[in-house]
Amino acid sequence: MKITSICCIGAGYVGGPTMAIIAQKCPHIKVTVVDLNEERIAAWNDPDVNNIPIFEPGLSDMVGEARGRNLFFTTEVEKGIDEAQMIFISVNTPTKTYGLGKGMAADLKYIELCARQIASVAKDNKIVVEKSTLPVRTAEAVKNILDNTGNGVQFQILSNPEFLAEGTAVEDLLNPDRVLIGGNDAQAIESLVEIYANWVSRDKILTTNLWSSELSKLTANAFLAQRVSSINALSEVCEKTGADVNEVARAIGMDSRIGSKFLKASVGFGGSCFQKDILNLVYIAKSYGLDEVADYWEQVVIMNDHQKRRFAHKIVQTLYNTVSGKKIAFLGWAFKKDTNDTRESAAIDVADYLLLEQAKVAVFDPKVGEKQVRYDLAYSATNELSNIDKNVTVYQDPYEACKGSHAIAVLTEWDEFKNYDWKRIFDSMHKPAFVFDGRNILDAKKMKEIGFVFSSVGSAY
Structure with a gap:
């Protein structure tokens, strides 16, 4: 089947960018992204392309080039399904919060709803592509x-x-390490291969059976998260022994068998994939009676949770065992730089802990607004809404966020944080002025010369 029409169900962090690139690279294919969320679709169609709902460097340019030509965003889900030859399912698959597998298994209700809607609408043969991360x-x-x-x-x-x-x-x-396509029908596989081959070398397009493809995604994220938790476990050892985790990471990262990626010690990993996919893998292992396998992978998540609690506890401990009534400035709320995604962000858990200690939390993030910060705390936190409303303030200016604070916690590795006027910030703070660098991005020597009581992850100094 020569594909000329694609529909993607789901206009989120995967569906939106993926379809924008396909549309930009395949002008001969009509790409329609459908979603029931009217507010999200309206944002994708905003005349000012800089206001699209997802921030990714370069994405607005891609959308601007293809939108209206062969890239369309709409809430007309059934029409999109009906007109497409190939349908991508790119909806959310969160961890279940109820019933069997609660806290570990993937919640597939949205996947099933998509399948049933496709089945009810389709009048001709379709290729259905799983894009969401699935068990x-x-x-x-x-x-x-x-x-x-x-x-x-x-x-x-x-x-x-x-x-x-x-x-x-x-x-x-644009430049993937590999494109993975799993399936049992050679012609259907080739139809998708031909789409990617418009810009990806065929030797980077890997074809497998369905089950290998599904498991490979979970496994890749599990391996990467394992590395983060491994170096974070060692960061605590470094702080006790006087070693420097950055030097340790550099030393072992030069070993070609190990490599340097994902060896950056920090307050902990976040995002929509790592924790969810590991817990999914744990659940699968347990469902087959593989308890030792499940315990092994679950420890990666346990270590990550420990690292976030440890960072928050260190703030309280350093500030004379009380943060009650003290203003703690958070620089960063997104789970990593260059995105506005806050899912599973370490900042949420650290803020939750400090709010329980009655701290005044002041938040600044260059891409995350007040509505999202308050939603994250209300949805994920253990604090009462009244405590969140009373003790959380979100700022549009980093200097105002830091002004009058007792301590600053760096929770996202935004590059701009390195270039702030830290002397100005120091002068505006209560003394002693504390900085807790949860991403190890600031120059410790310079910060101490200014006068800060400075602390980073994995260093005793």
């Missing part, structure tokens, strides 16, 4: 739903997991 053998359930519609339509299911790092998603899409 192994989800494709089997999707195909069972699609094949039992009774309307004679034939469906082919492919798995095409994303390997995007937020903050570099456009570059990851």
Whole structure:
């Protein structure tokens, strides 16, 4: 099947950027992104392309070039499904918060709803592509739903997991390490291969069976998160022994068998993938009775939670064992730089802990607004809403956020933080003025020369 029309269900962090790149690189293909969230679709269609709902370096330019030509955003889900030859499912698959598998298993209700809607609307043969991160053998359930519609339509299911790092998603899409396509039908696989081959070398397009493709996504994120938790575990050892975790990471990172990526010690990893995918892997292992395997991978998440608690506790301990009534400025709320995504951000957990200690939390992030900060705390935190409303202030200016504070916590590695007038900030703070660098991005020597009581992750000094 020569593909000329694509529909993507889901206009989020995966669907939006992926479809923008496909549309930009394949002007002969009509790409329609559908979503029931009217506010999100309106933002994607904003005349000022800089106001699209997802911030990724370079994404607004891609959307601006293709939107209205062959890239369209709409809430008309059924029309998009009906007109497409190939349908990407790119909806959220959060960790279940109820029932069997609560806290570990992926919640597939949105995937099932998509499958049932496709089945009810489709009048001709379709290729359905799993883009969301899914447990192994989800494709089997999707195909069972699609094949039992009774309307004679034939469906082919492919798995095409994303390997995007937020903050570099456009570059990851333009120059991927690999594109993974899993399926059982050679013609359907080739249809998707031909789309990517418009800009990706065929030797980087890897084809597998469905189950290998689904499991590879979970495994990749688990391995990366494991490295982060491993270096964070050692950061605590470094602080006790006088070693410097950055020097340790540099030394072992030069070993070609290990490599330097994901060896940056920090307050902990966040984002929509790592924790969710590891817990999903843990649940799968437990469901097969592989308890030792489950325990091994679960420890990665346990270590990450420990690192966030340890960072928050260090702030309280250093500030004379009380932060009650003290203003603590948070620089950064997004889970990493160059994105406005806050899902599972370490800042949320650190703020939650400090709010329980009655701290006054002042937040500044260059891409995250007050509405999102308050939503994150209300949804994820253990504090009463009244405590959040009373003790959290979100600022539009970093210097105002830091003014009158007792301490500053760097929670996101935004590059601009390195270039602030730190002498001006020091002069505006209560003394002694504390800085807790949770991302190890500031120059410790310079900060101490200014007069700060400075603390970073993985260093005793």
